[in-house]
Amino acid sequence: MSFRVERSEGKCDRPVLLVIADSLAYYGPKGGLPSDHPEIWPNLVAAELGWDLVLVARIGWTCRDAYWALIQDPTVWASVPKAGAVIFATGGMDSLPSPLPTALREQIRYIRPPLVRRYVRSGYQWLQPRLSKLGRPVALPPRLTVEYLEKSRAALAYLRPELPFIASLPAVHDCEAYGRVHAGREPAVRATTKWGAEHDVPIVDLSVVADNIFSSEANPDGIHWGWEAHRRVAAAMIGALRPVLAEVR
Numbered sequence: 001m002s003f004r005v006e007r008s009e010g011k012c013d014r015p016v017l018l019v020i021a022d023s024l025a026y027y028g029p030k031g032g033l034p035s036d037h038p039e040i041w042p043n044l045v046a047a048e049l050g051w052d053l054v055l056v057a058r059i060g061w062t063c064r065d066a067y068w069a070l071i072q073d074p075t076v077w078a079s080v081p082k083a084g085a086v087i088f089a090t091g092g093m094d095s096l097p098s099p100l101p102t103a104l105r106e107q108i109r110y111i112r113p114p115l116v117r118r119y120v121r122s123g124y125q126w127l128q129p130r131l132s133k134l135g136r137p138v139a140l141p142p143r144l145t146v147e148y149l150e151k152s153r154a155a156l157a158y159l160r161p162e163l164p165f166i167a168s169l170p171a172v173h174d175c176e177a178y179g180r181v182h183a184g185r186e187p188a189v190r191a192t193t194k195w196g197a198e199h200d201v202p203i204v205d206l207s208v209v210a211d212n213i214f215s216s217e218a219n220p221d222g223i224h225w226g227w228e229a230h231r232r233v234a235a236a237m238i239g240a241l242r243p244v245l246a247e248v249r
Helices: 041-049 063-072 074-082 102-110 114-132 142-159 185-199 206-213 227-248
Strands: 016-021 052-057 083-089 165-169 203-205
Touching: 016 041, 016 063, 016 074, 041 052, 041 083, 041 227, 052 074, 063 142, 074 083, 083 142, 083 227, 102 114, 142 165, 142 185, 165 185, 165 206, 165 227, 185 203, 203 206, 203 227, 206 227
Parallel strands: 016 052, 016 083, 083 165, 165 203
Antiparallel strands: none
């Protein structure tokens, strides 16, 4: 499948592709990118559909964070009435080993004075990859992943019953910061696949990036992708979207 990115002149009443995601949606082989970068997969999908994109994402987001964005972010509120489809591209972070509490990592930035903060961050960065080799606990257990996915799906269905909703399975990684361990992936895959079947939600498997992530084309951090992976994910997302979009027309 070939992709093209066309920039529209002025404003028009095109549908919106609303993507709520983690950093895999906007990081390339050299780092984070702005949401209008033409080669990240959300823009490839929106361009192929001829839609506008609204990308709401942050590094480290889980399905819980995606749900909080859905109910708290006014950018999301403004986008839902105009949305042609919603993609929840979270779940990968959920399945990663998180032996130290996620809340601890999130609070490090607030520690004062700066010298103490640097010591705490260094300690966290030393412990995280070593303890990650245990493979557990994960950042968000599978039962909570699907609980937040279902709360998100139900909230959108209440407002827009006809609105297509797409979710995803975790990608794979080769990240030293997580001990190159991903024991939480298979339980997350099973739980998310079961939930998707129960609620007729198309699920896109982000493991299509495997060849890329284990190549020299990926980001050196071992978790973010190269451009070929973005193209593969875009193709998979479009493949999942086309049938459901045909049903609602």
